Amino acid sequence: MNKVLKVLSAAALSAVVAVSAFGVVSAAGINNAEQKILNELNTTVNLGGNATKLPVRYVNQAENYFQTIDITDAEAERIVTDIEAAKKYLESTGVKRFGELSNDQIDEVVRLSNVASGEIQVTL
Numbered sequence: 001m002n003k004v005l006k007v008l009s010a011a012a013l014s015a016v017v018a019v020s021a022f023g024v025v026s027a028a029g030i031n032n033a034e035q036k037i038l039n040e041l042n043t044t045v046n047l048g049g050n051a052t053k054l055p056v057r058y059v060n061q062a063e064n065y066f067q068t069i070d071i072t073d074a075e076a077e078r079i080v081t082d083i084e085a086a087k088k089y090l091e092s093t094g095v096k097r098f099g100e101l102s103n104d105q106i107d108e109v110v111r112l113s114n115v116a117s118g119e120i121q122v123t124l
Contacts, residue, residue, distance in 0.1 A: 048096030082116035
């Protein structure tokens with residue numbers, strides 16, 4: 001269960017990578033850059049033949065937060081690339097469920113999530 005919580009924590013971080021370390025900027029809705037991130041968060045990860053998605057509540061958290069800030073196209077491109085790298089890593093592990101990840105693999109998922117969020121100076 002601890003493994004699943006660590007992975008979900010990393011996933012939650014990926015879902016809210018738009019948190020700004022310098023405060024909240026007023027925004028009106030979801031811009032195109034933020035929508036690109038949301039679209040990537042809504043895609044599946046293939047875990048040992050099982051298509052798995054980030055829980056909807058985490059995507060909703062990101063969407064709600066995007067209502068309060070603005071992400072640039074450049075930030076979004078880097079974040080999407082980093083999310084894709086984390087997904088590729090998960091797929092390369094060969095596990096069928098998050099609960100099968102080793103502690104080292106979970107640590108790598110957290111590290112990759114920090115890379116994505118680090119694009120805007122936020123870390124886990």
